[in-house]
Each structure stands twice: as structure tokens, then as C-alpha cells.
Amino acid sequence: MVCIYISKRTIGGIQLNAIILSARKIGWIVGAVLIAFAAYYLGGFFWKGALTTSTEPVINEPRIINLVTGEFKAETVDGKKIEAYRWDPGTIFVEKGEPFKLSIYGVNGKEHPFSIEGTEVRGVVQQGKETVVDLKFDKEGIYRLICNTHSDIASNGPMIAYIVVD
Numbered sequence: 001m002v003c004i005y006i007s008k009r010t011i012g013g014i015q016l017n018a019i020i021l022s023a024r025k026i027g028w029i030v031g032a033v034l035i036a037f038a039a040y041y042l043g044g045f046f047w048k049g050a051l052t053t054s055t056e057p058v059i060n061e062p063r064i065i066n067l068v069t070g071e072f073k074a075e076t077v078d079g080k081k082i083e084a085y086r087w088d089p090g091t092i093f094v095e096k097g098e099p100f101k102l103s104i105y106g107v108n109g110k111e112h113p114f115s116i117e118g119t120e121v122r123g124v125v126q127q128g129k130e131t132v133v134d135l136k137f138d139k140e141g142i143y144r145l146i147c148n149t150h151s152d153i154a155s156n157g158p159m160i161a162y163i164v165v166d
């Protein structure tokens with residue numbers, strides 16, 4: 001029989017309290033601790049919502065950079081209606097040699113055929129659709145993503161985004 005026994009006695013006028021644990025009590029405590037651990041383990045297994053997550057990109061998966069097509073509209077004091085289409089965000093930053101995906105969702109404007117200056121990359125962004133382009137720049141620099149229909153002020157632009165490769 002396992003027994004932890006501290007007797008209640010007085011040493012030099014100080015009274016000590018007794019803690020008596022029989023084998024049976026120890027059994028109950030150990031059992032309770034084991035059940036708590038089992039509940040914690042099983043809970044973590046089934047309840048994935050409680051697991052810690054990370055915002056760090058998954059290793060070897062290219063980063064996704066999201067853009068949308070937008071539109072600025074205004075009316076001047078003399079009643080003239082002006083507008084400009086744009087890529088939003090208008091500037092993105094990537095590392096040299098970093099493979100990444102550019103996901104562009106068409107919101108404003110029916111169609112935006114685009115090209116990236118200094119590359120062979122061409123594509124079209126249509127309203128309500130997502131266009132995904134795989135990219136990697138091996139040279140540092142600022143590359144312009146240009147919409148060919150809205151490339152300047154005269155054609156309701158300039159719809160130009162800057163890809164900063166550093």
C-alpha cells in the first residue's frame with residue numbers, strides 16, 4: 001500500500017497539518033489527470049478550429065498577390081464627366097527571383113487587355129472573372145503592368161501598376 005503520511009503534530013509550538021493520501025486517492029488523482037490529458041488530445045484532434053494557424057506563406061508555394069480593376073469617376077465644376085480605370089493596388093513589391101502569382105479580378109470595366117513592359121507577358125482581365133498569371137523576375141527594376149485600352153489619360157487611364165522587383 002502506497003501511503004504518503006504527514007502526521008499532525010506540533011514541533012516547537014508550530015502545528016503541521018496532516019496530508020494523508022492512500023493508494024486509492026492517488027489512483028483517483030492519476031486517473032483524473034490522465035482523463036484530462038486524453039480529453040485535451042482528442043479535443044485537439046477533432047476540433048481543428050482550436051489549432052494554431054500561421055499567416056506565413058507555405059514553403060514552396062508561390063505567393064499570391066491580389067489585384068482588382070477599379071474606376072475613378074468625377075464630374076468637374078463645368079459639368080464635364082471624367083473617369084480613370086486603374087489597377088488596385090497600384091504598386092506591388094516582389095523579391096528578385098521570387099516566383100509569385102498575380103491574381104487580377106475584374107470589377108470595373110468590361111475588359112482590360114494587358115501587357116507587362118520588358119516581358120512577353122500578355123493577358124486579359126474580364127469583368128467578374130479572375131485572371132491568374134505566374135510571374136518571376138530575374139532582374140531588379142520597376143516593371144509596368146499596362147492596360148492597353150486605358151494606357152493614358154486620353155483613353156480613361158492611365159491604368160498602370162508598378163511591379164517593384166528588389
Ligand SMILES: [Cu+2]
Pocket residue numbers: 085109111112113147148149150159
Ligand atoms: Cu483597362
